[in-house]
Amino acid sequence: MDLRNRLWPGIPETKWSDPEWQLENRLKGQKGLAKFLEPFGETAGPFLDCLEQYKWAATPYYISLIKRHYSEDPVGRQVIPSPEELSVSSPHSREDPLQEKRYSPLPGLIHRYRDRALVLVSNFCASYCRHCNRKRTWKKPECVPRGQKAWEDIKAYIRTHPDIREVLVSGGDPLLLPAAKLEYILDLLKSIPNVKVLRIGSRLPVVLPMAVTDKLCRILRSRRPLWLNTHFNHPHEITPEAKDACDRLQLAGIPVSNQSVLLRGVNDEFAIMKKLCCRLQEIMVRPYYLFHCDFAKGTDHFRTEIKHGIDIIDKMWGDTGGMCIPRYVVDLPDGMGKARVMPPHLKGLREGTALFQSFQGKFVNIKTG
Numbered sequence: 001m002d003l004r005n006r007l008w009p010g011i012p013e014t015k016w017s018d019p020e021w022q023l024e025n026r027l028k029g030q031k032g033l034a035k036f037l038e039p040f041g042e043t044a045g046p047f048l049d050c051l052e053q054y055k056w057a058a059t060p061y062y063i064s065l066i067k068r069h070y071s072e073d074p075v076g077r078q079v080i081p082s083p084e085e086l087s088v089s090s091p092h093s094r095e096d097p098l099q100e101k102r103y104s105p106l107p108g109l110i111h112r113y114r115d116r117a118l119v120l121v122s123n124f125c126a127s128y129c130r131h132c133n134r135k136r137t138w139k140k141p142e143c144v145p146r147g148q149k150a151w152e153d154i155k156a157y158i159r160t161h162p163d164i165r166e167v168l169v170s171g172g173d174p175l176l177l178p179a180a181k182l183e184y185i186l187d188l189l190k191s192i193p194n195v196k197v198l199r200i201g202s203r204l205p206v207v208l209p210m211a212v213t214d215k216l217c218r219i220l221r222s223r224r225p226l227w228l229n230t231h232f233n234h235p236h237e238i239t240p241e242a243k244d245a246c247d248r249l250q251l252a253g254i255p256v257s258n259q260s261v262l263l264r265g266v267n268d269e270f271a272i273m274k275k276l277c278c279r280l281q282e283i284m285v286r287p288y289y290l291f292h293c294d295f296a297k298g299t300d301h302f303r304t305e306i307k308h309g310i311d312i313i314d315k316m317w318g319d320t321g322g323m324c325i326p327r328y329v330v331d332l333p334d335g336m337g338k339a340r341v342m343p344p345h346l347k348g349l350r351e352g353t354a355l356f357q358s359f360q361g362k363f364v365n366i367k368t369g
């Protein structure tokens, strides 16, 4: 289905590729969802309880990537609300699955791991992903630091914790902040002597690639060393526009890596995951993490078996190069941190010997040392 022409007929390319136009014309709330559903002959009625609970908005660009009925489309499933978001099936499901509140000494600052900290700079996103593990924050502006004093407090905290050498700037989408505010935050963090590296988490290259402008790239370039992690989940998201956005970042000296989430009905098949990771490598984006879907309330319908994720990665190991294989990790419930769940090839280890199973399933005993 050509949703661009059905929903925004006659919009010239100059407007379509204008990030401001895209943001102004996002579909959102009940009215926007009704407009989206019209071509499918459906109404927003069955979604109202879900909209009451969780925000909804999506850019025309990202919506235009939906090609089938939204409930069966890999982009549609990620961005169109579902009544399933209201049912809880896992005993681990929590509003705050990573217990970020417990590790938050100040509003917007999370300090879980010794040498790095996370700052949530906004709760605004261009499109709200239905599998987001921070969907609890979408309607809570108090989750992010507000005002200069809040930022000075964050600076003081990080400075008095000299082990913190890396700060991850996330949200919401930090790259949607007004340029002056983004510069202020990055400069404030860079001015802390123990902060050696900044890392930004942004889904802009995926949901609004036209907003990755030369001006934005210049802002990031002048604040290096700075890494950017984005969030492609399906090969359909790797469009020419997305590739260009990643190119602009890379040409500005910003390495781009990808964190996917394993999502039922989106990318939980070997062939899809392999294609996604190979396409990422082709656009010079490193497949970095594959997250098991966090135990966030409202996302249970996306979660697969861990065994299924291991099987996908195991099959990729024998089928494609190491640069295309992300690290599969589970963020453990109750804030216990990340755990690697890579399929083990080492089957036994004793002083002087190690037993491996090759990617073809053969056992190989080697003498070590």
Ligand code: SF4
Residues within 6 Å of the ligand: 124, 125, 127, 128, 129, 131, 132, 133, 134, 171, 172, 173, 202, 203
């Ligand atoms: S862009 Fe990131 S923070 Fe925003 S809704 Fe999607 S996953 Fe959540």
